[in-house]
Amino acid sequence: MKKVFVSGCYDILHGGHVEFFNQAKALGDYLIVCIASEEVQFIHKRRRPFLPIEHKINLVKALKMVDEVVVGDDMEMGLNFKTAFLKASPQVLAVTDDDKFEGVKKALCAQIGAEYVKLPKVLGYKQISSTELFQRMTAPAEVPMRVDFAGGWLDVPRFSRPGSYVVNCAISPLVSLYHWPYETCSGLGGSGAHAHLMAKDAIKSELANNVGWQDPVIIHETGLCVWHSGKKPVLEFKVNPSFLREKMAIYWTGKQHVTMELANTPRDYDLLVKGSLVGREAAIEKNFNKLCEAVSITHEVQLKEGMQPLPNFGEKAKKYCGGGHGGYAVYLFDEIQYNNQLLEIQPYMKSFADSLD
Numbered sequence: 001m002k003k004v005f006v007s008g009c010y011d012i013l014h015g016g017h018v019e020f021f022n023q024a025k026a027l028g029d030y031l032i033v034c035i036a037s038e039e040v041q042f043i044h045k046r047r048r049p050f051l052p053i054e055h056k057i058n059l060v061k062a063l064k065m066v067d068e069v070v071v072g073d074d075m076e077m078g079l080n081f082k083t084a085f086l087k088a089s090p091q092v093l094a095v096t097d098d099d100k101f102e103g104v105k106k107a108l109c110a111q112i113g114a115e116y117v118k119l120p121k122v123l124g125y126k127q128i129s130s131t132e133l134f135q136r137m138t139a140p141a142e143v144p145m146r147v148d149f150a151g152g153w154l155d156v157p158r159f160s161r162p163g164s165y166v167v168n169c170a171i172s173p174l175v176s177l178y179h180w181p182y183e184t185c186s187g188l189g190g191s192g193a194h195a196h197l198m199a200k201d202a203i204k205s206e207l208a209n210n211v212g213w214q215d216p217v218i219i220h221e222t223g224l225c226v227w228h229s230g231k232k233p234v235l236e237f238k239v240n241p242s243f244l245r246e247k248m249a250i251y252w253t254g255k256q257h258v259t260m261e262l263a264n265t266p267r268d269y270d271l272l273v274k275g276s277l278v279g280r281e282a283a284i285e286k287n288f289n290k291l292c293e294a295v296s297i298t299h300e301v302q303l304k305e306g307m308q309p310l311p312n313f314g315e316k317a318k319k320y321c322g323g324g325h326g327g328y329a330v331y332l333f334d335e336i337q338y339n340n341q342l343l344e345i346q347p348y349m350k351s352f353a354d355s356l357d
Helices: 015-025 038-045 053-061 082-088 102-112 130-138 190-197 202-208 214-221 269-285 288-305 350-356
Strands: 003-008 030-036 068-072 092-096 115-119 143-150 165-175 224-228 234-239 248-252 317-320 328-332 342-347
Touching: 003 015, 003 082, 015 030, 015 092, 015 115, 030 038, 030 053, 030 082, 053 068, 068 082, 082 102, 092 102, 102 115, 143 190, 143 214, 143 269, 143 288, 165 190, 165 214, 165 269, 190 202, 190 214, 202 214, 214 224, 214 234, 224 269, 234 269, 269 288, 288 317, 288 328
Parallel strands: 003 030, 003 092, 030 068, 092 115
Antiparallel strands: 143 165, 165 224, 165 342, 224 234, 248 328, 248 342, 317 328
């Protein structure tokens, strides 16, 4: 009888594991699957298993190609299965083609004359890892979008200014992968929202596009936030934005924009800094009129940059969202009047969501 041995955490059993077991069984007559103990997994991966060991053992045992399940409790990195392997004395050790411990595993095989075999990760459908599955399970079902009031571009690392700020606010309606009530490429932080919904590293993906970090951080933090301008996001403080309820709307200009294509446009950064300082004071005081002043200063920068004038709707202040030159514009009102060209939005803060209803 030719015994084949495989090992792993098998934390969330998925199609890739099943295919790997099938390929391994084809190398012999008897398949032994070794599952890392809970202690081993915690020490090596610095997290508890998603499933208790008894559940994993019984799930793997139920697979028709598996003949035996054992538990690996050795603490040696890459060889947590060593004792079980030597006891079973198999003819083959099968691993995936991305095995990171080839050297020590080949040496172990040599002790008993076993063959070390790499198997390709091949599926008839998209591969997924246990880590990706966990990310999918823990990703939010829906997230807010955002409007930026002042300090836009000061979150882009190469444009950051010491002693200045980024002032922004999370908004509803919320979005999900299946319900997106806004235009895309619109200046409301859509790429950051989508990254959160897909459980990706949203800050890393934004910075990789040579733009700033403000979208993913405000979407995650929610509320009305004031951030230090800099290469990395540092929250100075946030406040309950309920004083903005019934005072905000957005206007769709009819033109999409891509922020990274606008990043290097010449603009008045000194005036942006001034607006950010006024915006910070407005947030501290929860002062709507002062926030309108900060928004108007920022819009002055946008007009000097060459953006087209926005229509008037009796607003107190207005500005383009995000990179501007299209997309949405945010409007602030003492009291919103009905207008079918405007979409009313509300401030959103997770910890005070009920009080904002």
